[in-house]
Structures are given as structure tokens and as C-alpha cells.
Amino acid sequence: MEIRDWDKFLIPYEQAVEELKVKFRSIRSELRKKDEYSPIEFVTGRVKKVSSILEKARKLQVPMDQLETGIEDIAGIRIMCQFVEDIQKMVEMIHQRNGKDLIIVYEKDYVSNQKESGYRSYHIIINYPVQTAEGERWILAEIQIRTLAMNFWATIEHSLNYKYRKNIPEKVRSRLKKAAEAAYLLDQEMSEIREEIKEAQKLFEIKSQLVSNILQSIHQLYRQGHVSEASFFQERFNQLWEMGDIHELRRLRDEMNGKLNSMNGDS
Known part of the structure; x- marks a missing residue:
């Protein structure tokens, strides 16, 4: 395996996460100060751990010298919304920024087309510029947009996948699927009374x-x-x-x- 200075490698990704969090939190703050409804409930972010990067690189067969282009979610933020309808509003907001302070690479709509497991979320892969000591650098980052109910379910699934090394027992998997359906119904009910x-x-x-x-x-x-x-x-x-x-x-x-x-x- 190539010896790499991981601290140095992750610097621009850490910078991107912090800047993206500030951007979207500022949007939320600005809308609320103007007494307008904000589709953003809160924003979180993270940079993948080195162990997760290596595991994904092995799974996708990405060479160590191609991590920057082969793994799209080393940097990632998550935008939480109260209602399913807010997800599309956020997607439109991000589209309005396309070509200005970010470039959309592609999108994955797991809200309208949920995964077999029951996972629901909207993913946008972007190219984002960060200013480093060596000049401007464009990196890939992922924006996930989901409701609070979707996030609760996804957090539980992630924990179980970690526990069972992605081989969740069928009985647990079945109950997870039922929980996903319950989360979906909760989102539907909240949409009915959102006003x-x-x-x-x-x-x-x-x-x-x-x-x-x-x-x-x-x-x-x-x-x-x-x-x-x-x-x-x-x-x-x-x-x-x-x-x-x-x-x-x-x-x-x-x-x-x-x-x-x-x-x-x-x-």
C-alpha cells in the first residue's frame, strides 16, 4: 500500500466540509431573519475516516493514486429537513448555485426511488473549490438531503451494518424494512399537517x-x-x-x- 500523509491529504476535504456547513447554515439564518420559511432544519458534516476511505477504495477497486476522483464522498454534508417537500426546495436551491460556487456532477434520488433496504435520501455529488496554500483546488463532495425520519432510520441501519459487517441477519433486515415503511408513513402524516x-x-x-x-x-x-x-x-x-x-x-x-x-x- 502506498504510504500517504493522511493528515495533509484530508486538509482540503475538512475545509470544504466547514465551508459548506457555513454556507447552508447562513441560508437558514438569513431566511429566518427575513421571516421566511427555511427548508433547512439543521446541517451536519463529516470527513470520512481513513479506515472508511481504504475500505471503500478496496470495494470499488480504486487505486491509491486515484482516490481524489474515484471516491466521491470523502467530504460530505447532510441537510436535514422537516418535510419531504422541503427536500425538493433544497435541490432547487443547490441547482441555483450550480456554476457559481459549486458544480453539480450528478444526483441520486433515493427519495422517489428508495433502495431495496428502505433507505431514502437525496444525494448530490458536487465539485467544490477550496483555496489552499498551494492555490485553488477542486474536490468532490457529497450533499445528502433527507427528513428527520429518514435520518433516524438511516442512522440505525448504519449502526447495524457496522455491527454485522454489512451482513445483517434476515430477521433484523425484515424489521428494518418495516421500520423504513413506518418512517415513510410518518413523513406522509407530517406533510398532511405541515401548514x-x-x-x-x-x-x-x-x-x-x-x-x-x-x-x-x-x-x-x-x-x-x-x-x-x-x-x-x-x-x-x-x-x-x-x-x-x-x-x-x-x-x-x-x-x-x-x-x-x-x-x-x-x-
Whole structure:
């Protein structure tokens, strides 16, 4: 086997994973700040372990001097979505970036065409540029897009494949298949009520932001020495918090902002 400096070899892949995670987390953050729905629930990433690279190279009969082109998923990120419909939205977003900061090589749709095992996910192989000390370098990376239910199932299957060295007993395999069907049905049910779920999550985010703004204003009043006013608003907030009325919380926030503005104006 060729002797290789694996730490040096993996540097651009590690860089690609970190950059891709930042890109898609930024998209999620930007959409939420604009009060728009984000199809991205969260993003994870990893670089394959050396043992996994060697195992895959042996399986695919990829020579050691051709790892960069022969193994497409040394670098990989995973984008989790709440709903199956979000997967296609993410695919469209990535297509819009094609030719700009990445190049799509090919795609594998295991959502519409699930594997025999029950595995479901959408894979996009891309060419991605990283800036290294030796100049720009394009590397292959994989983006996996799946729902939370799909990811739960896939994580369990991966663990069992590791335990049984990819020779899962038929009895366990059969139960895994049933679990895959259950995960599929869960995704279908969530899709049926996704508008209600999205509305509930939106209300939760609005209330969380209101509460944060109110508490910051109360703290500011205390900090400026307006103890009686701060105590007054604190008491009103405690009452409204128990009731959970967003409209009343919004009015309290606006009233406090007006009070703070007038106080700061007087000073």
C-alpha cells in the first residue's frame, strides 16, 4: 500500500466540509431573519475516516493514486429537513448555485426511488473549490438531503451494518424494512399537517423574540436606575407570560420601547 500523509491529504476535504456547513447554515439564518420559511432544519458534516476511505477504495477497486476522483464522498454534508417537500426546495436551491460556487456532477434520488433496504435520501455529488496554500483546488463532495425520519432510520441501519459487517441477519433486515415503511408513513402524516406545524413554529418564534426584547428592555431600565418602572413592567410581563397572549406581549414591547425612548430623550 502506498504510504500517504493522511493528515495533509484530508486538509482540503475538512475545509470544504466547514465551508459548506457555513454556507447552508447562513441560508437558514438569513431566511429566518427575513421571516421566511427555511427548508433547512439543521446541517451536519463529516470527513470520512481513513479506515472508511481504504475500505471503500478496496470495494470499488480504486487505486491509491486515484482516490481524489474515484471516491466521491470523502467530504460530505447532510441537510436535514422537516418535510419531504422541503427536500425538493433544497435541490432547487443547490441547482441555483450550480456554476457559481459549486458544480453539480450528478444526483441520486433515493427519495422517489428508495433502495431495496428502505433507505431514502437525496444525494448530490458536487465539485467544490477550496483555496489552499498551494492555490485553488477542486474536490468532490457529497450533499445528502433527507427528513428527520429518514435520518433516524438511516442512522440505525448504519449502526447495524457496522455491527454485522454489512451482513445483517434476515430477521433484523425484515424489521428494518418495516421500520423504513413506518418512517415513510410518518413523513406522509407530517406533510398532511405541515401548514399547521409551520404556523405553530412561526408563532413560537415570534413569541420567543418578543419575550427576548421585553426582558432586554426591563434589564435596560434596571441598569439605568429606573427601578420602579422596571418592576412595574416586570409584573405586567409576568402576568402576560402566564396568559401567553402574543398581541398583548407585542403591545407591552411597544409601550416599553416608547418609555425607553422618552426617558433617553429626556436625558
